[in-house]
Amino acid sequence: MAGTLNDPILHYVFDPLCGWCYAAAPLVQAARAVPGLTIALHGGGMMTGPNRRTITPQWRDYVMPHDRRIAQLTGQPFGEAYFDGLLRDTTAVMDSEPPTAAILAAEALWGRGLDLLQRLQRAHYVEGRRIADAAVLRKLATDIGLDGPAFAAAVDAHAGEPTREHFAASRALLARMGGGGFPSFALARGDGRLERIDASPWLGRPEAWQQHLAQAARQAA
Incomplete structure (x- = not known):
């Protein structure tokens, strides 16, 4: 998401x-x-390489209490197609690399990385879609109005080593921020310092978070 040279930047890992x-x-x-x-978006590559996984009953049992807690805390919706579809599909692969490459492509071409991330999250958690599949990613990109062939070409250009280099840079930034995992936020100040912002107290309180960020951004500018 582009801005002017002097805009404060919220880094989001x-x-x-x-x-x-x-x-x-x-x-x-x-x-x-x-x-x-x-x-500024930074994909961290949580489920890549040896951390890629197929869905198992054990994985379903592990994530469901967290998902229930998220729904209770924030009101974010979870669909039956996710709980009783995707989380029971033991052929589905959880791989962060393809959807992250797609987000990088959408950001590079159209500045729409955040829009695609939002669509991917809904597709995964509500619709129970396999967001690591190329055909699904292309369909979701066209859902938000991106050109399918241009998107596919951009994903091909970002896939593989460019995305893995992005992951490495994101992990280095996360270490600089003092972040402990995903999600992590930090505000870049005019002097180059990064101020980590703990989002956990603001979950379920987007209006208050917005006011907090606006004040922090004014101080950082």
Whole structure:
């Protein structure tokens, strides 16, 4: 999400398959409405390489209490197609790399990375879609109005080593921020310092978060 050279920047380290990033989605949406604030997306690669996984009954049992807690805390919806469809599909693969490459492509071409992330989260948690599948990603991109062939070409250009380099840079930024995982937010100040912002007290309170960010952005500008 582009801004002017002197705009304060909210760095957001996320993963499209991270439940607590879905919990923070209303906060991200609220942050987009803060005047003069630029949001920089950094995919962390939570489920890549050896951390890729297929759905198992054990995984379903692990994530469901977290998902129920997220729904209770934030009001974020979870669909039957997710709980009783995707989370019971033992052939489905959880892989953060393809959806992150798609988000990078949408951001590079159209500045629409946040829009695609939001669509991917809904597709995963409400519609129970396999967001690591190329055909699903292309359909979701066209859902938000992106050109299908141009999107597919951009994803191909970002896939593989460019996305893995992005993950490495995001992890380095996360270490600089002092972040402990996903989601992590930090505000870049004019002197180059990064001020980490703990979003956990604001979950379910997007209006208050927006006011807090607006004040922090004014001080950082």
